[in-house]
Amino acid sequence: AQSVAQPEDQVNVAEGNPLTVKCTYSVSGNPYLFWYVQYPNRGLQFLLKYITGDNLVKGSYGFEAEFNKSQTSFHLKKPSALVSDSALYFCAVRGNTGGFKTIFGAGTRLFVKA
Amino acid sequence: DAGVIQSPRHEVTEMGQEVTLRCKPISGHDYLFWYRQTMMRGLELLIYFNNNVPIDDSGMPEDRFSAKMPNASFSTLKIQPSEPRDSAVYFCASSIREVGELFFGEGSRLTVL
Numbered sequence: 001a002q003s004v005a006q007p008e009d010q011v012n013v014a015e016g017n018p019l020t021v022k023c024t025y026s027v028s029g030n031p032y033l034f035w036y037v038q039y040p041n042r043g044l045q046f047l048l049k050y051i052t053g054d055n056l057v058k059g060s061y062g063f064e065a066e067f068n069k070s071q072t073s074f075h076l077k078k079p080s081a082l083v084s085d086s087a088l089y090f091c092a093v094r095g096n097t098g099g100f101k102t103i104f105g106a107g108t109r110l111f112v113k114a
Numbered sequence: 115d116a117g118v119i120q121s122p123r124h125e126v127t128e129m130g131q132e133v134t135l136r137c138k139p140i141s142g143h144d145y146l147f148w149y150r151q152t153m154m155r156g157l158e159l160l161i162y163f164n165n166n167v168p169i170d171d172s173g174m175p176e177d178r179f180s181a182k183m184p185n186a187s188f189s190t191l192k193i194q195p196s197e198p199r200d201s202a203v204y205f206c207a208s209s210i211r212e213v214g215e216l217f218f219g220e221g222s223r224l225t226v227l
Contacts, residue, residue, distance in 0.1 A: 032214055043118075043205055043218035044157075051214060090157065094214070100145050101170055102216060104157040 002027040004093050004105035012111045013081045021076040021108045023091030032094040033074040034102070035065055037087050044090060050074060061085070081112045120206050120219035128227050132194040135222045138187055139208030147207040147216060148181055148191050157205075163189065196226045 003026045013019045025031055032051055036044040048059025055067045065076045074091060091105040119138040127133055139146050147162040161171040166183045174181070178197070183189040193200055203223050207216040 034215055036216075036218075041221075043220045044207075044216070046215040046217070049215055092216075099170065100162060100164065100209070100211065101159065102147070103159065104149075106156045 002093050002095055002101070002103050004091050004103055006089075006091055006105035006108045008108050009106075010109045010111065012113065015083050015112050015114050016080050019076075019078050019081045019085070019110065019112070021089050021091075021110060023074045023076065023105060024072050025074060025091070025093040026072065027093050027095045029095050031074075033065075033067060034092040034094075035059065035063070035074075035076050036090045036092060036104075038090065038107075039087050047076070047089075081110075083112045083114050086110055086112045118206055118208050118217055118219035120204075120222050122222055123220065124223050124225075126225045126227065127196055129197055130195040131226075132192065133196045133200075133224060133226075135191040135204050135206075135224070137189045137191070137206030137219060139189070139206070140217055141187070143208035143210050143217070144186070145209045145211070146183060146189050147205075147209070148189070149205040149207065151203045151205060151221070152201075160191070193224075196224075198226045200224060201226050 005024045034049045035047040038044045048057050050057050050067045058064045063078050088107050090107050094102045121136045144165050148160040150158045160173045161181045163183045181191045203221045205221045207218045209216045
């Protein structure tokens with residue numbers, strides 16, 4: 001069975017500092033990995049994905065994530081945080097061995113302080 | 115494209131009443147998903163369809179829940195009878211295999227009194 005863990009309920013950073021939101025996963029076969037962001041009273045918005053290829057993937061709004069197969073991790077990063085990045089972030093995983101079932105982590109709330 | 119469209123955005127009902135949530139996926143998308151979001155349980159996959167056919171409904175909590183997709187442009191999630199513990203935000207999302215990521219609607223916030 002596939003699963004996703006986001007070990008931090010909340011991450012606090014100062015504006016201009018780098019940020020990292022952690023994610024580890026478990027899935028059979030090669031994973032498809034995703035990050036989404038949710039603003040209050042809105043649906044989830046896609047940020048970036050890893051399917052294959054370069055382990056460092058770049059996405060929307062200056063975010064990037066690094067796929068680490070040995071550590072089964074897919075941490076979200078941004079070199080310089082903005083106050084407007086404050087939101088709820090979800091990591092998600094889908095296996096590539098049939099099916100399209102996409103499972104989400106519990107979410108990490110990011111607070112960026114001015 | 116207008117994106118995934120869900121209705122109603124808010125629904126308040128009394129215990130025992132029937133609730134129907136509606137979703138229009140993005141045109142051309144062949145996968146449709148229903149998720150439920152609560153503070154306690156996070157985002158739970160309830161069911162997903164491929165080409166209008168239910169593929170995995172293992173997340174549907176009880177027989178009180180049912181979902182249909184009569185055509186490529188419309189899906190419903192029905193709760194009958196509703197209970198207070200069904201209170202949550204229900205999201206519909208659509209996708210295509212070649213892309214992989216899900217496109218979410220704005221959600222339907224259900225409150226069962």
